[in-house]
Amino acid sequence: MTQPIEKIETPKGERFIIPIGPQHPALKEPGHFEFTVDGETVKDATVRLGYVHRGIEKATESRNYIQNLYLLERICGICSHTHAMTYSLGVEKLAGVEAPPRAQAIRVIVAELERIHSHMLWLGVAAHEAGFDTLFMYSWRDRETVMDLLELLSGNRVNYSANVLGGVKFDITPEQAGDVLKGLDFLEGRNRHYLDVVSNDALLLGRIRGVGVMTQADAERLGAIGPTARASGVALDVRIDAPYIAYKDFQPALITETAGDLEARFKVRVREIEESIRLIRLLLEHLPEGELVARMPRRIPAGEAISRVEAPRGEAFYFIKSNGTDTPARVKVRTPTIFNMATVLSLAKGLQLADMPMILVGIDPCFSCNDRMVTVREAERAETWTWNELREHGIKVYQR
Amino acid sequence: MSNLVDQITAGLKTWARVNSPWVIHFNSGSCNGCDIEILATLTPRYDLERFGVKLQGSPRHADVLVCTGPVTRQARERLIRIYEQMPEPKFVVAVGSCAVSGGVFEGCYNVMGGIDRVIPVHAFIPGCPPRPEAIIDGVVKLLSSLQSPAPVQPIMGPDGGKA
Known part of the structure; x- marks a missing residue:
C-alpha cells in the first residue's frame, strides 16, 4: 500500500x-x-x-476457413460463441448457404445462455469494484448454474465450439431441454432477487444512482452500443434492428432505461438476463425439427460479406473477403468495447476519482487485469497505484 | 545447534508456504477464458481459499505466479518484471494451452509462445481453458511437491528464455 x-x-x-x-x-x-x-x-x-x-486478423489469412473457426472463437473467452457464430454467418453468406432451422435455434439458445453468463459475470465484477463482495460471491455462485447448462449442452464451460460452418455440432435432446428449463427456473428466481438488490439496496444505490449520467444525445454522439447505450434510452439492438438466424421468428423485447446512470446500466443488464431466460424457454418449446448442418460447398466462392451479431457487450461485426482459395483474403473484426471507450472518457470529466472504477466497469470492458496505475505529480514524483488501491480508495470515499 | 534451528525454520517456512500460498495472477495476452476460470476457482462453488490460497495484487507479496495466455511482445517485459519483483522462492504456474505452448495463437506475428519461453515454469496446466478442478489439482500438486524431498524443478523453454 x-x-x-x-x-x-x-x-x-x-x-x-x-x-x-x-x-x-x-x-x-x-x-x-x-x-x-x-x-x-x-x-x-x-x-x-x-x-x-496478437495479430489474429493476420493469422486468419494463413489458416483455412475451418481452422479459423477455432482461432476466432478464442478472441474472447467470455463471448466465444458470438465470435464463432458471427464468423460462421459471414462464411455461410459467402457460400450462399443458410443453416437449417434447428441449427439456428440451437445457436440462439447457446448465444442467450452466453449472454446470461456474461451479464452475471459482469454483475459480480461490478459489485466487487463497488466493494459489495457479497453480491459478487452470490452472483458467481449462481452463474455456475448457467455454466453447468452450457457444459451439459456442449461439453465445455467456456469455449463451447457449438458452431461448424453451415450449422451446429450438437443437438439438444428432450432430457437436456428439461434440465435447461430446470436451471432457468432457478436462475429466474435468483435474477428477480438481483433486480431487487440493484433497485433497492441503499448501499449499492449510493454508489450507482445518479453517477456517470450519459444522456441519450451523448450516447448517440459518442457511438455507444450495447447495454451501455440502451441504459441511456438508445433503442439499439442488432437482434431487433437486423434480425439474424432464429431471432427473425423469436423476437426479444428491447430493454432500455432512460436514466443513463450506472443504476440504469445495472438494471438493463439484469433485465436482459430475464429476457434471455424467456427467449430460451420459448425456443426450447418451439425447437424446430430437422438437420443440424447444411451442406457447405467445398470451396468458398470469391466475394465479400459482412455479418452482425448482438454480443453481450454490443454489436460484433465481421467483414470477410474471400478470393476463392481455402483461406480468407481478409477478416476484419470489430468488437463492442472499443466503441464504448469513448463514453468512459467523456463521462469521466467532472466526476470524482473515486468513481472511476465504477465508470470503467460500467461499460463491461473485461477489466479483470487492470491492476496498475501510476500517479505522476508535476513529473517529479511518481507513485504506483494498483487497481486494488484505486478500488479501495473508491470504497473509502463512499464510506463517509 | 544452529543446524537444528535452520532445520526447524526451514520446516516452518515450508509449512507456512504450503498452507497459505499467496498467488498473483498475470495475463500476458490471454483471451479471458482462463482468467474467468481462475476467478471461478475463488468463488463459492470451488473455493480455492480452503487450501489457504489467497489471490492478491502485488508481486512483492506473492509466492506463486499464475500466468495465462501466450506471451505477446508487449507483455513480455511486464511479465519478466513481475517475475523479478517476486521474492525467492517463487513458483510459476502456466494455466491453459496458450500459456503452455502458445496454443491456437502459435505463429501469430506478435506472439512469442508459451510462458516458458520467457520465464522458468514449475507447473503446466493444459486445457482450453482448464476446468477449475484442473487448476486446483495443479496448484495442490505443486504445493504437495514442496513437502517432498525432491520438489519440482522449473523448466525453461527451448531458447532458454532468450526469446
Missing part, C-alpha cells in the same frame, strides 16, 4: 495526471488511461489502445 490519499497535500489549482494501465492484457482492446485530476475531480481523460495485440 502506498501513501494514503489524504496525506497528499494538493496546493490549490495544481493538477495530477493519473495514468491507469499501461496495460490490462485480458482485453482485446487493452488500454492505458490518463486522468488529469484537480484535487479529487477528474478534469480530462485520454485512452491509448493497442497494447496486447
Whole structure:
C-alpha cells in the first residue's frame, strides 16, 4: 500500500495526471488511461489502445476457413460463441448457404445462455469494484448454474465450439431441454432477487444512482452500443434492428432505461438476463425439427460479406473477403468495447476519482487485469497505484 | 545447534508456504477464458481459499505466479518484471494451452509462445481453458511437491528464455 490519499497535500489549482494501465492484457482492446485530476475531480481523460495485440486478423489469412473457426472463437473467452457464430454467418453468406432451422435455434439458445453468463459475470465484477463482495460471491455462485447448462449442452464451460460452418455440432435432446428449463427456473428466481438488490439496496444505490449520467444525445454522439447505450434510452439492438438466424421468428423485447446512470446500466443488464431466460424457454418449446448442418460447398466462392451479431457487450461485426482459395483474403473484426471507450472518457470529466472504477466497469470492458496505475505529480514524483488501491480508495470515499 | 534451528525454520517456512500460498495472477495476452476460470476457482462453488490460497495484487507479496495466455511482445517485459519483483522462492504456474505452448495463437506475428519461453515454469496446466478442478489439482500438486524431498524443478523453454 502506498501513501494514503489524504496525506497528499494538493496546493490549490495544481493538477495530477493519473495514468491507469499501461496495460490490462485480458482485453482485446487493452488500454492505458490518463486522468488529469484537480484535487479529487477528474478534469480530462485520454485512452491509448493497442497494447496486447496478437495479430489474429493476420493469422486468419494463413489458416483455412475451418481452422479459423477455432482461432476466432478464442478472441474472447467470455463471448466465444458470438465470435464463432458471427464468423460462421459471414462464411455461410459467402457460400450462399443458410443453416437449417434447428441449427439456428440451437445457436440462439447457446448465444442467450452466453449472454446470461456474461451479464452475471459482469454483475459480480461490478459489485466487487463497488466493494459489495457479497453480491459478487452470490452472483458467481449462481452463474455456475448457467455454466453447468452450457457444459451439459456442449461439453465445455467456456469455449463451447457449438458452431461448424453451415450449422451446429450438437443437438439438444428432450432430457437436456428439461434440465435447461430446470436451471432457468432457478436462475429466474435468483435474477428477480438481483433486480431487487440493484433497485433497492441503499448501499449499492449510493454508489450507482445518479453517477456517470450519459444522456441519450451523448450516447448517440459518442457511438455507444450495447447495454451501455440502451441504459441511456438508445433503442439499439442488432437482434431487433437486423434480425439474424432464429431471432427473425423469436423476437426479444428491447430493454432500455432512460436514466443513463450506472443504476440504469445495472438494471438493463439484469433485465436482459430475464429476457434471455424467456427467449430460451420459448425456443426450447418451439425447437424446430430437422438437420443440424447444411451442406457447405467445398470451396468458398470469391466475394465479400459482412455479418452482425448482438454480443453481450454490443454489436460484433465481421467483414470477410474471400478470393476463392481455402483461406480468407481478409477478416476484419470489430468488437463492442472499443466503441464504448469513448463514453468512459467523456463521462469521466467532472466526476470524482473515486468513481472511476465504477465508470470503467460500467461499460463491461473485461477489466479483470487492470491492476496498475501510476500517479505522476508535476513529473517529479511518481507513485504506483494498483487497481486494488484505486478500488479501495473508491470504497473509502463512499464510506463517509 | 544452529543446524537444528535452520532445520526447524526451514520446516516452518515450508509449512507456512504450503498452507497459505499467496498467488498473483498475470495475463500476458490471454483471451479471458482462463482468467474467468481462475476467478471461478475463488468463488463459492470451488473455493480455492480452503487450501489457504489467497489471490492478491502485488508481486512483492506473492509466492506463486499464475500466468495465462501466450506471451505477446508487449507483455513480455511486464511479465519478466513481475517475475523479478517476486521474492525467492517463487513458483510459476502456466494455466491453459496458450500459456503452455502458445496454443491456437502459435505463429501469430506478435506472439512469442508459451510462458516458458520467457520465464522458468514449475507447473503446466493444459486445457482450453482448464476446468477449475484442473487448476486446483495443479496448484495442490505443486504445493504437495514442496513437502517432498525432491520438489519440482522449473523448466525453461527451448531458447532458454532468450526469446
